[in-house]
Amino acid sequence: MSSEPADLLKARLPAQVLERLASLRLADGRVTLVLDASGLDAAARTALEAEAQSALAQAPDITEVRVAMTAEKAAPAARPRIIAVASGKGGVGKSTVSTNLAVALARAGHKVGMVDADIYGPSQARLLGTEGLKPTAREKTLIPVQSSYGVPVLSIAHLVDAGQAIAWRGAMAGNALGQMLDGDWSGVDVLIVDMPPGTGDIQLTMLQRYKPDGAVIVSTPQDLALIDATRAIGFFDKGGVPVIGMVENMAGYACPNCGEVSDPFGRGGAEDTARSGSHAFLGRIPLDISIRRDSDAGTPPAAGDGPQAQAFAQIAAHVSAWLAAR
Numbered sequence: 001m002s003s004e005p006a007d008l009l010k011a012r013l014p015a016q017v018l019e020r021l022a023s024l025r026l027a028d029g030r031v032t033l034v035l036d037a038s039g040l041d042a043a044a045r046t047a048l049e050a051e052a053q054s055a056l057a058q059a060p061d062i063t064e065v066r067v068a069m070t071a072e073k074a075a076p077a078a079r080p081r082i083i084a085v086a087s088g089k090g091g092v093g094k095s096t097v098s099t100n101l102a103v104a105l106a107r108a109g110h111k112v113g114m115v116d117a118d119i120y121g122p123s124q125a126r127l128l129g130t131e132g133l134k135p136t137a138r139e140k141t142l143i144p145v146q147s148s149y150g151v152p153v154l155s156i157a158h159l160v161d162a163g164q165a166i167a168w169r170g171a172m173a174g175n176a177l178g179q180m181l182d183g184d185w186s187g188v189d190v191l192i193v194d195m196p197p198g199t200g201d202i203q204l205t206m207l208q209r210y211k212p213d214g215a216v217i218v219s220t221p222q223d224l225a226l227i228d229a230t231r232a233i234g235f236f237d238k239g240g241v242p243v244i245g246m247v248e249n250m251a252g253y254a255c256p257n258c259g260e261v262s263d264p265f266g267r268g269g270a271e272d273t274a275r276s277g278s279h280a281f282l283g284r285i286p287l288d289i290s291i292r293r294d295s296d297a298g299t300p301p302a303a304g305d306g307p308q309a310q311a312f313a314q315i316a317a318h319v320s321a322w323l324a325a326r
Contacts, residue, residue: 005026006024006026008059009024009026009031009056009059009062010024012055012056012059013052013055013056014051014055016048016051017033017035017048017051017052017055020035020036020037020048021033021034021035021036022034022035022036022070022136023136025133025134027132027133028063028132029061029062029063029064030062030063030064030065030066031056031059031062031064031065031066032066032067032068032133032146033052033056033065033066033067033068034068034069034070034136034143034146035048035049035052035067035068035069035070036069036070037069037070045069048069049067049069052065052067053065053067066146066148068146068152070143070184079185080111080113080185080188080189080190080191081189081190081191081213081214081323082181082191082193082210082211082212082213083190083191083192083193083212083213083214083215083216083244083319084117084193084195084206084212084214084215084216084236084241085097085098085101085192085193085194085195085215085216085218086195086197086203086215086216086217086218086232086235086236087195087197087217087218087219087225087228087229087232088197088198088199088217088219088228088229088230088231088232088233088235089197089198089219089224089225089228089229090121090197092218092219092220092225092229092249092250093218093220093249093250093285094194094195094197094218094249095116095118095123095124095127095194096127096249096291096295097216097218097247097249097285097312097315098114098124098192098193098194099114099124099127099128099194099295099300099302100300100301100302100312101192101216101302101312101315101316101319102114102151102192103149103150103151103300103302103303103312104302104309104312104313104315104316105190105192105316105319105320106149106150106151107150107302107303107313107316108313108316108317108320110189110190110320110323111187111188111189111190112150112151112188112189112190112191112192113144113151113152113153113154113185113188113190113191113192114128114147114151114152114153114154114191114192114193114194115153115154115155115177115180115181115183115191115192115193115194116153116154116155116156116157116180116194117177117180117193117194117195117196117202117206118194118195118196118197118202119156119166119168119173119176119177119196119202120166120168120173120196121196122155122156122157123155123157123194124153124155124157124194125145125153125155125157125158126157126295126296126298127295127298127300128147128148128149128151128153128298128300129147129148129149129297129298129299130145130146130147130153130155130158130298131157131162131298132162133145133158134158134159135154135158135159135183138184141182141183141184142154142179142180142182142183142184143183143184144183144184144185145158149300149303152185152188154180154183155180156176156180159176170200170201170202171201173201173202174201174202174205177202177205177206178205178209178210181193181209181210190323193206193212197228199231199232199235203235207239207241211239211240211241212236212241213241213242213326214241214242214243214244214322215232215236215241215242215243215244216243216244216245216246216247216282216319217229217232217233217236217243217245217246217247217279218246218247218249219246219247219248219249219269219270219273220248220249220250220251220269220270221248221250221251221268221269221270222269223269225269226269226270226273229246229270229273230273230277233246233277233279243277243279244280244282244318244319244322245274245279245280245281245282245318245319245322246270246271246273246274246279246280246281246282247270247282247283247284247285247315248268248269248270248271248281248283248284248285249284249285250285250286250287251270251284251285251286251287252284252286252287270284271284280318280322282315282318282319283311283314283315283318284311285308285311285312285315286308286311288308290306290308291308294308302316
């Protein structure tokens with residue numbers, strides 16, 4: 001973005017907004033403002049956001065205005081509780097479950113953040129509709145990117161060019177993960193970490209430096225996925241991380257023409273595995289084209305009110321109850 005469009009947009013802002021402006025970004029008709037809300041109460045923050053929205057909404061070629069608030073804290077916030085969402089195997093929809101669990105928890109009243117720990121295959125920028133946005137920094141501390149769903153997020157996709165291959169050795173990937181986990185998560189009480197598949201360097205870094213408070217294991221119902229899910233459970237058990245429970249993804253497909261429900265990946269495998277290991281079964285997510293379509297569009301189904309949102313809300317309710325008991 002050249003300086004001229006930014007200057008023209010800034011000229012539209014009222015003085016009370018300009019004096020609190022930390023950054024302004026314009027990309028594809030979307031304006032993202034970061035405002036310093038230090039010392040403002042909730043009503044003043046709401047009024048400041050409304051003034052910024054109103055000032056820029058009618059600007060030529062502007063299709064969307066996003067406003068994020070930051071504020072200095074008098075004392076450092078306590079570390080948020082970390083929930084790792086893992087699978088042990090790729091291709092089971094772990095990232096989609098992570099996103100929608102985070103959104104559903106936020107809708108239930110939790111202050112939720114998201115870290116995309118899948119350094120080599122990041123997807124949270126797409127899933128939360130924050131592609132093209134870059135985090136700012138304060139004294140070398142990353143400030144998470146604000147999504148439209150009440151979930152701030154940090155992903156390696158926010159730090160590198162789109163489509164760039166990440167060819168880093170384990171130490172570099174671990175350092176990148178550390179930068180995101182050590183970000184400014186002020187105000188966040190639950191941090192969802194979308195883990196990469198497997199049990200390699202990133203997972204070891206998490207256990208050794210940022211031991212999660214709990215783990216959610218995602219699997220499809222078939223035996224091949226469950227074998228790897230069982231390995232993931234063993235990994236967290238060995239590391240002393242409580243397994244909150246298992247989610248069975250892609251469970252049941254309703255034909256859009258006749259309504260008949262079939263089970264192309266089987267049914268009940270994750271529930272059986274959970275119970276055999278004395279772990280909770282958190283729920284099932286159907287194999288539904290709307291979940292794929294909405295996820296690709298950066299609009300998490302959990303943010304809506306359909307049956308897919310209800311499925312994620314039920315899983316979030318189990319996780320919320322687990323958190324409340326600790």
